[in-house]
Amino acid sequence: TMMTVRDALNSAMAEEMERDQKVFIMGEEVGDYQGAYKITKGLIQRFGPERVRDTPITEAGFAGLACGAGFMGLKPVVEFMTFNFAMQAIDHIVNTAAKTLYMSAGTISCPIVFRGPNGAAAGVGAQHSQCFAAWYMSIPGLKVVVPYDAEDARGLMKAAIRDPDPVIFLENELLYGESFPISKEALSPEHVAPLGKALVMRPGSDVTLVSFSKMVGECKKAAEELAKEGIDAEVINLRCLRPLDRDAIAASVRKTNRIVVVEEGWPQAGVGAEIAAMVMEDAFDHLDAPVERITGVDIPMPYAKNLEDLALPKVADIVRVAKRVCYK
Amino acid sequence: TMMTVRDALNSAMAEEMERDQKVFIMGEEVGDYQGAYKITKGLIQRFGPERVRDTPITEAGFAGLACGAGFMGLKPVVEFMTFNFAMQAIDHIVNTAAKTLYMSAGTISCPIVFRGPNGAAAGVGAQHSQCFAAWYMSIPGLKVVVPYDAEDARGLMKAAIRDPDPVIFLENELLYGESFPISKEALSPEHVAPLGKALVMRPGSDVTLVSFSKMVGECKKAAEELAKEGIDAEVINLRCLRPLDRDAIAASVRKTNRIVVVEEGWPQAGVGAEIAAMVMEDAFDHLDAPVERITGVDIPMPYAKNLEDLALPKVADIVRVAKRVCYK
Amino acid sequence: MMIDVPIPFVAHRIDPPSQTVETSKAEIVDMFTQSYLMRRLEIAADVLYKGKFIRGFCHLYDGQARSISHWSPYDREAVCVGMEAALNKDDAIVTSYRDHCTHLGRGGTPLEVMAELMGRIDGASKGMGGSMHMYKRDAHFFGGNGIVGAQASSDWSPYDRTPIGAGLAFAMQYEKKPNVAVAMYGDGAANQGQLFEALNIAALWDLPLIYVCENNHYGMGTAIAKSAKSPEYFKRGDYVPGLKVDGMDALAVKQAIKFAKEHCVSGKGPIVLEMDTYRYHGHSMSDPGSTYRTRDEITGIRQERDPVERLRKLIVEHELLDTAEIKAIEKAQRKIVDEAVAAGKASPEPPVENLMKNMNQIMDNVVVRGVDSEARTHLTEAYGVK
Amino acid sequence: MMIDVPIPFVAHRIDPPSQTVETSKAEIVDMFTQSYLMRRLEIAADVLYKGKFIRGFCHLYDGQARSISHWSPYDREAVCVGMEAALNKDDAIVTSYRDHCTHLGRGGTPLEVMAELMGRIDGASKGMGGSMHMYKRDAHFFGGNGIVGAQASSDWSPYDRTPIGAGLAFAMQYEKKPNVAVAMYGDGAANQGQLFEALNIAALWDLPLIYVCENNHYGMGTAIAKSAKSPEYFKRGDYVPGLKVDGMDALAVKQAIKFAKEHCVSGKGPIVLEMDTYRYHGHSMSDPGSTYRTRDEITGIRQERDPVERLRKLIVEHELLDTAEIKAIEKAQRKIVDEAVAAGKASPEPPVENLMKNMNQIMDNVVVRGVDSEARTHLTEAYGVK
Ligand SMILES: Cc1ncc(C[n+]2csc(CCOP(=O)(O)OP(=O)(O)O)c2C)c(N)n1
Ligand SMILES: Cc1ncc(C[n+]2csc(CCOP(=O)(O)OP(=O)(O)O)c2C)c(N)n1
Ligand SMILES: [Mg+2]
């Protein structure tokens, strides 16, 4: 069967709401409007306005409210219309949600999923195209999930909601409408995907392509291109940035001896930086070439289409750099 | 002459206020109270309440206000009592201050210095011990300054105030009271230090120790220890994380072939991660050992003294790891 | 020439201004001309959007509907032209994503608007900002401070304009200028905490700041009753004076802004104006606005209250122009818009080298990384003199 | 037994409760006992701080002064004991850094307070949180939600408690419990935007939320006139009802909280209480409070209004206990405190293995990195069962 990422997220939330009455949804336009991107479609009709709460446009207020509700044992799923707006609430995410369990010696927990689209969409300019993956992956106390396809979206969303601690769930707007094959197993209401495990999307022996979210698709395409040129690329979908599956990455590098990390966010202290550092720590002796990072260009996102295109990594970039590390 | 970091910052601000009437100071308790850490001591007496503005405890409000004032051509120096509180204002720092010049095709600039203590102090617990260096260094449109001693503090603060774009100035509370030798040159009102240039604090040939802010002092101490054991360490003070002086780091690695990066912040996607990745890109063939990162432990900061001590890097850690990369 | 505005001002903690507005033939004709131009420009933008000349989120469920509502300020011309009639270009404005009209009001050209919408070099921001990021520094217009794109969610940041406005006002006061700053925001944005933070500071420091809340009764799909416990936006400053204004009436807006500016410049601190814009059209497809009244009713009310029609009626009633003269104005404005559209389409995309331009003004030591490690640009070499 | 509180309540958008409070000998004696204990505990903490048993910022210019003011709630016992007299332990509280008394009020032990201050394993948070991070989950006490440490700046985050409080209230409503949530904040914190955001939501949704603003007339060195245009904190909810309360009078506090709880639980939504605590002592060295009145005056007023003294006076006036009985209570409380200090000092530091504990509850795949790459802890191996 095929399923869109939108339906995967929607069905996962619906099932978890069915399963646990403490789960509720809140955010801007999640109810009557059915979600700005229709991810919460039908949920207010099914579960009522008590459990699907439209909030005013006050991110700090409702994120803090979710923390209090979480403290009391409820399980809020908070939609940020995009993660750009979560910057207004980031103090609650970091200082309240992530740190309280530790500060309270394990007595107060905060089981929240903060979700919404992250990173570049298309034609939305500098203020609304930022990738926050690296920021959140740096924060102990959080788990950070970055699904790619429908299988990821369903299994990881269900795991995120069931996790008793705060989870940042970074979606990609441009993937919502995309259809992916989904396994029968993943369609079961009881299926959850493990948090902290990467997935090999395509095994290969010559070079490892590591990425997350939308860029996994670009890596898959690049791998096909590379295959035509006789390069057998392994594609790894990280799925989770915290905990980060270092072992999976290192194991792949031990096999391929070459790795390219692909992300849409900015380079400095990005996800690629972490993986480069981590590979050096875990598999330095196996590297036949330096770890290469492919990233968004280190500038605010321009609006004009021609420049926006130049600001983001493309399949051709991945192919080119992969060939470089293979010295071809 | 000797000078404390506090006096260096204070005198730099005073001189720039003297020099340019558009420079003004704002923040919580910066005026009558003389600053929570007395960095603005005497300034309200000297320049009056028009130019040294006490604000209510509303970080988002006054940071946004500073952006508007900057748009109009004023040059606000904004004190955050600590950078932990700047999380409340981070949307303005990133979306307003950093991105507007670019979005407006260069017509609207935002010449602000956001300054205050960053990172771990002592005994202040999880919510107020966070290092934000890696977050800010990831943002194009910002410059990010991380002074260590009085010489840095004076020269870089003056450069930051004169820079026509937003600058994040990350101080360290535990250094405020420390006295450092300061050059005659740096005492001149016209002296400014270049933004984006690292400084070799101690030349050496066996291993490079790179760090910023308080950890530069620890690296210097470690270098002395190492010298006793016959290891000649080069100590680099980054001074600035954006622009990052990649050339200085790469040049050092080409000489020593070994590098250890030291920071107090968390490891994942931290400053050390960036430097590891960057060294791989610029000097992979010169590396005789993997780049090592020494960082704060990847947990929220505990309060109890014994645990807090364990959560932060110490001179002994630097010595141990430096020896490791030297295979000694 | 004195004209009475039909709907009285409602005041909070202040005596309201008179309902009798001093104006002139020239002013009314100019307001009509301007607002007619704005109306035509928005209609043209809508057509361009549908023709995919303007970037947007066509894959969204309701992208188009949103785009229309975001761009069609059938209820906003009055605010723009009324405001400009009471301000000068040394007064500062910071506004929301509906910034095209504001840009025109500040003296920007239709081409600047059109080309920016299409991401072209002749745009107000040279194609870098996008439809919601137009600026005009020389007229103290500090932008649609938020976001770009005719799409459902990321068009703008409702929260960040009021503190910026307070900063503009701070600069007026600091530099001892006899000017005000205007910060515009929607009813949805009116609940953001920063608004209260900035207003408290502005009130403490007596900053010359006018908050203009454009209440169109919806923020996206959310009716004000669901987003605000107290939807009396002119009172939401609590201890700060406020005024409710018929936001469909350019003369009422002019009177209110004039009054507010005098208040501010005389050192009495900030003031909150609520522009009631009686939202006649749907904010989006999912707006229930059309379910609770008939099309006829809406059309009827629109004919009564539509800001452009009202100005036309005023001209006719007071016999300021004859029909032929009015037609001539309309024709001229339509031509301006047509030409702007053509020129915008003809305008080239920004050159590739602009990609890394204007990130920093002092470019020493700044090296911008491209998508991979080999792509590096030393900004001073590329753009600057050392 | 009925007692009239001397200072009338001042109400905003609501009828105030009666000045006559129903109480009992047991309650008053208990209030006295509790507040005397709190007073002694704080004095002991101050001594410990000066003796460097409690971590702090001795290198700061005014660290000590701040520490004293932060810990010495000479004006807060009334709020704590009055509040607890009207609430039960199913009502939730989230408070500021002055959380020691609240912790006691919620049923925590003096040892838990003392040991936490010293970072020891018997502390309320096992030494992980610190002086300002005490929690008592079983009594719905969600902490001094902010920060730790008797020092000038980072003791706490004034901003983040009110939305959390709204969330606690939300949970009460969601679970249909007949309880309230209390969110406490200072006059300085009262200007934070989040407060207004959360209050609007609470009002829209009729959440059972009591805002308690402890107005001690200063936030650090800033007098309220400099931080708030409208320092009538009970009115700052604007459209939300409010009540001004003599925060030095435990019975007045009890009456107000009882009233507020009834209001909330009956479904009428949130309410704002301002506890006026007439700050008699300096907030810090730089507090000008002592420059505008004489020591004698301050001492005099303190004797009149000090919450502990007031309770003692009530006992004497109404002949509830004789002098010997009062002395016995005091002695017993002092002994409790002395024992808590001794036990706190004797309590060990948390074991090293707690360093990485309680970061995540589901620890699968979580590997914590130490200071360097070789130090790695698999949490499931260290702490968990797979
Ligand atoms: C902080 C933030 N949250 C959410 C959004 C998404 N968003 C864009 S416009 C809008 C509605 C704004 O409503 P209102 O202020 O009434 O403006 P109107 O469109 O009616 O003029 C929302 C929620 C945003 N841009 N910024
Ligand atoms: C967001 C934030 N900004 C600044 C601070 C530093 N700070 C700690 S306490 C305080 C004063 C608070 O005053 P008030 O709310 O009146 O509380 P009081 O100490 O008088 O009880 C400040 C500014 C902080 N902890 N958090
Ligand atoms: Mg609206």
Ligand SMILES: [Mg+2]
């Ligand atoms: Mg106070």
